Amino acid sequence: MKKLNILVTLLMGGLLFTSCNSDRDDNPTFTLPASFTLNVPANANNNVYDLINSSSITFTANQPDYGGFPLPTSYAMQVSMDSTFTDAKDGKVANYIELPTPFASTTMSIKASELNEQIIALYESVKNTDSYDNQVRPMYIRAKASVSTISNSVVYSNVVKLPNVLANYKAPDISLPTDMYVVGGSIGESWKTWQKMSPVFNSAGQFYTVIYMPANGVFKFGTKENDWNGASAINTITDTNNAAGVSAGSGDNITFANAGWYVLKFVDKIKGAKIQYDLIIDKAVVNITGTTVGGFDQSIPCTAPADQTGQWVSQPFTAAGEVRACVSVPGADWWCTEFTMQISTGNIHYRVEDIPNNWLETLGADYSIQAKVGQKLYFSFDTGKASLK
Template sequence: MKNIFKSTLLLLGCLAMLTACSDDNDSNPTFVEPSTFTLNTPSWAPNAIDLANSKTLPFTWSQPNYAGSAKAYPVAVNYSFEVSSTDSWTTSNVTADADKTGATVADYYILDDAYHTPSGSIDAAKLATALEYLSKWKEDAVPEVDTVFVRCKAQTPGPGGVTSTVYSNTVQVMVNPYYVELKDAPLELWYLVGNNIGAEDGGWKNSEAGTVPLLPVYGNDYDKKTGRGEIEWEGFLPAGTEFKLVNIIGNWDIQWGSSDGSLDNPVKNDGGAKNFTIATAGYYKVVLNTATDKLSITAVDGITPSVFTQISMPGSYQPGDGWDPTSNVMTAKNPLATENHDWTATVELKAGQQLKFAADGAWTTSWGSTVFPYGIGKLGGDNINVTADGTYTVYFNDITGYYYFVAQ
């Protein structure tokens, strides 16, 4: 009888241990990456949504089950939307934009808004832009109704720090789209300002005439949304030149200066920063990466660039003999310096017109290229083909050949 009692106690103890282990596993579930989750068909889906007269398109979805059981796995999830006009999900807009040749074509678009709960709304204007990007409609050929396929993406840190990405089912909705003119953000420029810089007498005038711009470099990558990337200036600076960099002409709030007056220790947005000071006259290169906030100012040795008294901008945009290199003269940006190599002009241009840069009223030295609105002019290069109507402020540096047509 005693042995039976002991056996019963042992059996009950084992059952209790098993129950405790089961409870412990339920309270500490194991991470399991689900294969999908459910994006709900919205109640408004039977009707086409007019994107031009709507602000948002609301959606709800179920949270992915990262525990593989009824017990939820405690994890923070970031949700976002992707849309397609064809229900194809092979190439995103991000991948297509990374191909600078333009050969890669996107079949779906990643919207940039993020959500942290299982509900959220797609911005109607952003959806209209995404559909224009994918379909590339002409302004007079936008369909009255378009089918859009939507899926939700869930991302969360998995074991070992590897990001888990799970996609929902696809939901089909109808919208009334409208034409969106697709434009990249204008490139972010910065300007040199100081003594011996600019056309203002005495220098240190934070004005259009008193500053010299750093220019974009053709072939560099620039963020389509922010316009940030690497820009450069190259030119001659006399000994004793002092300068800073400003982002907005006429405004000192955003600037680059030096922590100690040298060229080697730049600091950004420090109102108490010292001026950069040139100890030895010579040619210098200023390189600023506006995406990473890295600035370098270095001497350039071994160059003897020509110094021109005049740069003109002959081309078909002017009536009569527009290709006359003695007309359409640009303005020197830095006439007070020992050497000026920066030029500017403001012109009205139309798509299909052509032009070049020419020195000293002749075709002996000229620069051209095939790209617009910015590029590297090559000596004796092709005509620059204007691709969009507009009024432009034109900047040109005759050492580097860099040019930029800035739409006004």
């Protein structure tokens, strides 16, 4: 056990201990115990804790024995799916979670709604899933105590088993975004153009776009125009091969150290009562496939411009037919990130339709780019315009 002689005035719960100019045998000595007792709630073994229909669960504990005298102690409650309470290690997540509400006494009433939410979050983390099965299961509780005025004073209680706990996932009154936008210093008109992202076809909550970033370029995002969200709103950022050198910059901007063209993919999920945003970044690649380049078993990359002011250009088409263009997006098939041009307007049209065979059959001639041998497709993600020459 750890021991600490307290040789200074110690005020604790109204008791004043005073030391003399020299140490004395009756100085209070702090002792860190190995554990302390958390009591099992009444009827825990015979009761099903239906959390969504309960108000609270009350636990009591005996204060840790710090050497025979009271000290100002704070408590936190931890819940686990088994009795081991294992920390995160070797790529595995922790099998327990700490409840956010602290306590200042040895009587601790846990809000049932809070416990319900945390159990679901723990289950999803441990099982690596986005769903909860609403089954009765055993849960394990322990208390963590610490003295606010003494460092390194954390001690854990025994583990209490609650054999029958029913947590219920209740769908929140929110839904996945239907639109997403990006804005930045090198997107359209600097910090004024909100470039709309395209949904990944047949993938709810997934959006992508292509942008140019100069060295130390920055951007923000939103689910609507003028919805200013930055790095702090993103759960995880995956910078594939560290291509962008992405970081959280000043003003909460998402900052790219390395200049270049990038594809951004947002994966949005409902977590509790909030939307969780995960961002994947990769070097931008745009391909042509299909009849005009020799078949759908081939993908011929387009040439990127120097910056956002230029146009992407396809290779010359080797055969006549309908042009099939697509953005290479991490985790998505080419036909889920395909785009075409509306002939009458020159606007890029991103696929949101089911296309069994081709654009001509699905949307008609106005959306079917019919190329001749030797022609090229020119397009700009910055202006949203395309042309065939």
